[in-house]
Structures are given as C-alpha cells and as structure tokens.
Amino acid sequence: MRQLVRVVSWLYALTVYGFIFLPVVVLVLFSLQATSFPIPPFTGPSLRWYDAVLSDVRLTSALVNSLLVASISSAAAVTLGFLSAWGFARFVLPGSGLLRGLITLPLTVSYLIIGMGLLVLFNWAGVPKSLLAAGIGHVVINLPLCFAIIYSQMGDHQINIERAARDLGAPEWKVLLLITVPVMAPAIFAGFFLSMTFSWDEFVISFLLTRFDTTLPVEIWNLLRSGLNPKTNAVGSLVFAVSIVLVVLFELTLLRRRKT
Amino acid sequence: MSSNGNSGNALPRAGRALPWALVTPALGWTLLFFVLPFIAMGFSSLTAHEGGGFTLSNYSQFFTNPSYWQAMVNSLQVTAIVTLLSVLLAYPFAWILAEQVPERWQRLALMLAVLPFWTSYVVRSYSWLLVLAQNGVINRALTGSGLIAEPLQLANTRLATVTGFVHFFVMLLTLTIFANLKQLSPSYRKAAADLGAGPVRTFLHVILPLTLPGIMVGAFLTFVLCIGDYITPQILGGNNELLMPQLVMMQIGRRGDFPLASALSIILMAVVTVAYLACARWLKIERA
Numbered sequence: 403m404r405q406l407v408r409v410v411s412w413l414y415a416l417t418v419y420g421f422i423f424l425p426v427v428v429l430v431l432f433s434l435q436a437t438s439f440p441i442p443p444f445t446g447p448s449l450r451w452y453d454a455v456l457s458d459v460r461l462t463s464a465l466v467n468s469l470l471v472a473s474i475s476s477a478a479a480v481t482l483g484f485l486s487a488w489g490f491a492r493f494v495l496p497g498s499g500l501l502r503g504l505i506t507l508p509l510t511v512s513y514l515i516i517g518m519g520l521l522v523l524f525n526w527a528g529v530p531k532s533l534l535a536a537g538i539g540h541v542v543i544n545l546p547l548c549f550a551i552i553y554s555q556m557g558d559h560q561i562n563i564e565r566a567a568r569d570l571g572a573p574e575w576k577v578l579l580l581i582t583v584p585v586m587a588p589a590i591f592a593g594f595f596l597s598m599t600f601s602w603d604e605f606v607i608s609f610l611l612t613r614f615d616t617t618l619p620v621e622i623w624n625l626l627r628s629g630l631n632p633k634t635n636a637v638g639s640l641v642f643a644v645s646i647v648l649v650v651l652f653e654l655t656l657l658r659r660r661k662t
Numbered sequence: 663m664s665s666n667g668n669s670g671n672a673l674p675r676a677g678r679a680l681p682w683a684l685v686t687p688a689l690g691w692t693l694l695f696f697v698l699p700f701i702a703m704g705f706s707s708l709t710a711h712e713g714g715g716f717t718l719s720n721y722s723q724f725f726t727n728p729s730y731w732q733a734m735v736n737s738l739q740v741t742a743i744v745t746l747l748s749v750l751l752a753y754p755f756a757w758i759l760a761e762q763v764p765e766r767w768q769r770l771a772l773m774l775a776v777l778p779f780w781t782s783y784v785v786r787s788y789s790w791l792l793v794l795a796q797n798g799v800i801n802r803a804l805t806g807s808g809l810i811a812e813p814l815q816l817a818n819t820r821l822a823t824v825t826g827f828v829h830f831f832v833m834l835l836t837l838t839i840f841a842n843l844k845q846l847s848p849s850y851r852k853a854a855a856d857l858g859a860g861p862v863r864t865f866l867h868v869i870l871p872l873t874l875p876g877i878m879v880g881a882f883l884t885f886v887l888c889i890g891d892y893i894t895p896q897i898l899g900g901n902n903e904l905l906m907p908q909l910v911m912m913q914i915g916r917r918g919d920f921p922l923a924s925a926l927s928i929i930l931m932a933v934v935t936v937a938y939l940a941c942a943r944w945l946k947i948e949r950a
Contacts, residue, residue: 512890
C-alpha cells in the first residue's frame, strides 16, 4: 500500500512538472530553431534569432526602456515604502492601522483597473502618454509590496540600536542613514529586486500609458501580431534569463537576512 | 509592536513632525495616483461618451446589451473552472512535495515547481500557443504517431485560455498550499492515528479542514487575478468569446470610449468585492 502511494505520487509529481515545464522548454528549444518557424520538427541548433533580436533597434531600445523604468520606479517604490515603514514601525500615529491599510490597498486591485484609472486621470489632466506615466503606475503597484516586506522586517532589536545612536547624540537623519538603512539593507534589496521583476514584466499598465517609447512586454506584444516567430522565442528566452537573475538576487538577499 | 510607544517617547521634541514627514510621501502617492484615479474613473463612468453630461447609460448598457452581459458570464465561468481545476491539481502536488519528498530536497523541488513563474507573462501565454497551435507540438505529436488524422483545433478556444490560466495558477496555489501544509503540526496526524483513524480518514477529517483557510486564500487570489487578466484570454482564446478585461480594452482601443470602459471596470471591481465578502471569513485569518 505504502509502495503504491509512493509510485502514484511520483507519477503524479512528474506529470505536473511536465505540465509546468512544457511551454518553457518548447519556448527555449525553438528559440534555437534554424528555420523560420518555431514548430516541430526541430531543425536547430542556431543562434540566428538571438542575433536578429539583438540587432533589432525597436527591441533593444524597448529592453533599455524596460530596465530604466523598472530600476527607477523600483527605487522610488522602495524609498517611499521604506520611509513609511520606518515611520509606522517607530512612531505612534493616529489612525495608523487605517493609513497602513490605505498604502496596501492597491495590492487587491487588478493592474488593468489601476491602469484604466490612471489613463482616465492623465487624460483629464492633459498628461501625455509616456514612459514616465507608466513608471508612475509601476510605483503604485510596487509601493505596497515594498512597504509590506520592509514593515514586516522591522524588528525590536533595531529599535535598541537606533536608541543607542540617539543617546550618543546622533541626529535623526544620521540614525536613518547610518543605522537603519544598513541594518534593513537585506529587506530593502529584497523589496527592490522583487519590484524589479514585477515592473520588468508588467504589460497592461505600460500598454495603456505609453505610446511611442515603450517597454519590452509591449514590444513583444506587437511582435505577436506577426504570428509564431522564432524571434519572439529568442526575446522571450532572454527575458526569462533576466528574470531568473533578478529572482536569484532576491533569494540571496533574503537568505542573507535569514542567516543573520 | 509593543515597544512603539517607548521609542516614540524617546524622540527629541523637535522631532514631532518627523513621523508625518516619513509617511506622507507614500500616502500622498497612493492618494494621488491610486485613489484619485479611481474617483476620476467613477465620474467618467457617469458621463456620456459624446457630448458629456451625467448619465447612467453606461451602466444600463451593461445590463441590457446581451453581448456585454455574456462577457461577464464567460468571465465568471472561466474563472470558476480555472480556480477549481487549479486547486484540484495543486493540492495533491503540494501534498506530495510536503510529505513524500525528503526534507532536504523540498526547497529545490518547490523552486523548480515555480521556476516558470518568472518567465515573462506575455511570453508564457505565447509559448502555450506554440504547444497548442494547428501545427504545434501537441498536434504534431498526435498526427505523427497516427492517433488522429487531422490536427485538432486547440488554440483560440476556451480550452486554451483555461490551460494557460491553470498553468499559471497551479504554480501559485502549490506555493500557498505547500506553505499551509508545512505549518501543520505533525502532532495532529499522530493524535488522529492514536485515536485509530486510517490515512484517508485522517486526511478528510483532520488535514483537509485545517488547510481549508489556506486553500480559500489561494482560491481567492486565483479568482482576483484570473478575472482581471487580459493577456491570457487575448492571446490564447482569440476573439471567439470575449471575457470582461477584453471587453474593457476593446472600448479603449477601438472606440476610445473611456466612460463605458470605466463603468465596466467598476462593475468588474464590484464582482471582486462581492467575492471578497463571500470568502471574508477565511481571508480574515491572514490579516491577524
């Protein structure tokens, strides 16, 4: 009986892994396709489609735009999130619970609706569509995330270090920059890298709020209109590689925290 | 945190304005770029597309136009199927990872299970197209092995949309259910065994009820993300049947009808809110 459960479990797990990995394996495999269609039979291997992607100005500039928007909006989200987390964790504010709820509220609303709202608002205010507008939207979705991560890591032991610094005569800004930021660095980096992965991959808000200069997911979307195409496979595989690097950085910063 | 009060008192008097200076930027950002847009959307949904002026016609259109109504029905059906399938697939998988895989391999096994999570969302839907297309991997395998003569119509169907969604949410639910199973104290299982329950009874009467809150949280998350998603139905489902997010985007893209798009978004949000209230009993646990 136990043996049977084990065998069935293995078969089941392998099937689910197969289901989970199928599209990714197909994507990467056919990005190495030598001929023009990403369909069987496999005719590779060849790097010509990677070459085509890297020499495509629209795609490479979209890639740079994506990295710019992701890093700047994540930096903004993590700064706002950190300052507010510190404020809420260290000081008693009236209505603190309600205000914290307000900051985390965007987490419960779909990106489509956040993008729609900003589109309507910017349209009324006469703000043109741009990478800046999309970046503002990315801060809206990532700020609650950064806040939640950093706020949950504000422990009591840090309060004592901060108090010691104050007793020794450090002004508030010195306590913040020389004590709290270094102590909280793992959580700050974790928030930053997680925001990066979300902003880097975000589609709907960028699609609604940009026009001429746009981000990589939107450019990939445009590429999809040409049907199945190994170039899309190649750019998709590259995006996957960048995401994995960001996730590993996120894991490493989080693991470092656990060890200390 | 209990020590908040003390640290507040330890502040120099001159620093009283400091806490507000810290939290105001984040609050201001949320008010300006999240709450205000929402209010703007509310106003917009009450105006006429042409000529302005206040009207309820955007909302009444939703209830009277059968194709809009149908989009909501489609959305609810797809979301319900996806949520159910994802839970049914993910629960045994999470259980196997938590119970059958040796402790030291668990982290790796879980990381592998969620690895495709980090491919681009747009690209992940597209890769399913490679699998499901007329001349895609599945059809080639089936015709090649002689099982079928003509390729099956798999892409541009509801089946394709559901497959793409389930792929995404199995990973998500595996994470949440796995975490939930690991939090269960082994003593429950021992107690049930001591009292004479077999593995099946232990599972049905002890483990399953105890993990129900986790399942509900995961299912709610699936519901919210699934019903609000535009990419997967648009790429995999094609335009054969419209889901709500596709309908919303169509109003903006083709017709520039912001008021109607706003009204439809607000209706969509109302549905999510109702779902939240329906599961609130279980979802509250996370807040505590």
